[in-house]
Amino acid sequence: MTCSIAPGKVILFGEHFVVEGYPAIGLAVGLYARTCVEEGDLKIYSRQLGPIDPSSKEAKPYMRIIEEASIRYGCRDRYRIYIDSEIPVGAGMGSSAAVNVSLAHSLLETCGVEFTKEDVSRIAYLGEIMVHGKPSGVDNTLSTYGGLVYYRQGLFKRLNTSLPENTALIVADTGVKRDTGLVVREVLERYRRLGGLGKVIYEVAGRLVEEAVVAIEKGDVSRLGELMIVNHGLLFAMGASAWINDYLVHKMINNGAQGAKLSGAGRGGIVIGIARLENTGKIMEALKTEKVNVYLVKPDHEGVRSINTRISP
Template structure:
């Protein structure tokens, strides 16, 4: 039996701005997609959590065609000498902006390469997972599969990244609130780009302000100044609101966090739904705030950045 697990991610800074080649700061977090592979006389992939079982020898619904792509790419790299039954499990919220599909692709790729006796080097795992993400998302930035593969805090610009080498303090955590509001990421991105093209003189200025902000955020991360980092998260939220990706549900969560002691809070991901994140000192994060969000039907997660990417279970 082979077992591989890959982490989800949070975008601290960079939503939508990365599409125009601005940098992002992203981090792997301690939520995982896990793939267990057993020998089998066919080729099946199953996830009870996601509600599917597919046979790769038969026509596969379009929403699962990225699994076929992973299998094809791996078959080019190594000899497919035996069948497999892959069981995927995950505690990463689906369609929330936390990289669930990328982590699933990364963990499955890593597990299959290991199963067929091929060394699952990060660069190869990342390349294959990105190809799978292209099928899921069209033209992804590549950030989700990269951070899930390599782990850690990354300063990311399309096709390249720098690891931010810091020890995340024990007294700082990130509260994630998943609204459960689903949205089409590609459609949200398209509408933002339409606004940019319509008001290019205005939006080019907003994007320039963001670029200055993300370099400041990098500096405060390295120096461990989480108060300033939180303030920049708040500014980043205002920039995101100007892109018309917010709504009253998201903003109520953002401001509830700030009123209850968050150092900073913002949308993370495409917006219009998905998740909101808040940066908290552990001493300031109270159960009543979590209960308030849960009572409204939201799911909450307390996470921390992690340095490890995909690995054996």
């Protein structure tokens, strides 16, 4: 049996605006999906979801990945697959991409062919299409390569830097599940209704991402935090926020975070905050009183890789 892990992600800046061709920045984070593969009859088991029927809708991405590996790389068309993930599902942290990337990696390892990370990302993307229809590709890119990525109109550029030292990234999962497609559509409808004004808001959002790149390169955390708050305000203006997102943003800032914003599609999902390490305890405690799941996440710079531990159903 071979096993691989792949990281989840957060969008630091630019979600929604990216849909209209403006830039965004994503970061792979150290919460992982682990997938183990062994030769045998066709069987899919998830520690979180239980057995998954290979003919079900849930299994479609995994079956597509197996099919591609079989057609393009001459691998078998039957494997036993075991999935275990610590990434919250459907919260905007790229849980599906991390599962698909770790599956593609461990499948090619088991099959014994030579492959590159590009192969893994491409095959995982085919699985992502089964989940999302037409995803931007940022989730599988971040999960495969790790690190900090600037993306715009389908082009990805790795930023060879990280968050400043002595800085922590806090993720609060509201637990509110939303329909990404619906939020994206409604934001776009408002954009169209606003006409010229909408265009100005999107231009500001694009400019903000460029300024965020400079702040990251300079290690300027207070600037980065302020830009996060402005980004949240723009997302609010476009109707992507819900009261729980705004409330948690306030809660983080009032307890010492330098900045906070919703991350991903919004209207629930996750809120991220940036803070100096010494302030994280107070922020985490304050969030826990709200009964939301809270994670202190570290950047992952490695992306998908093999791992020795197995998963037993």
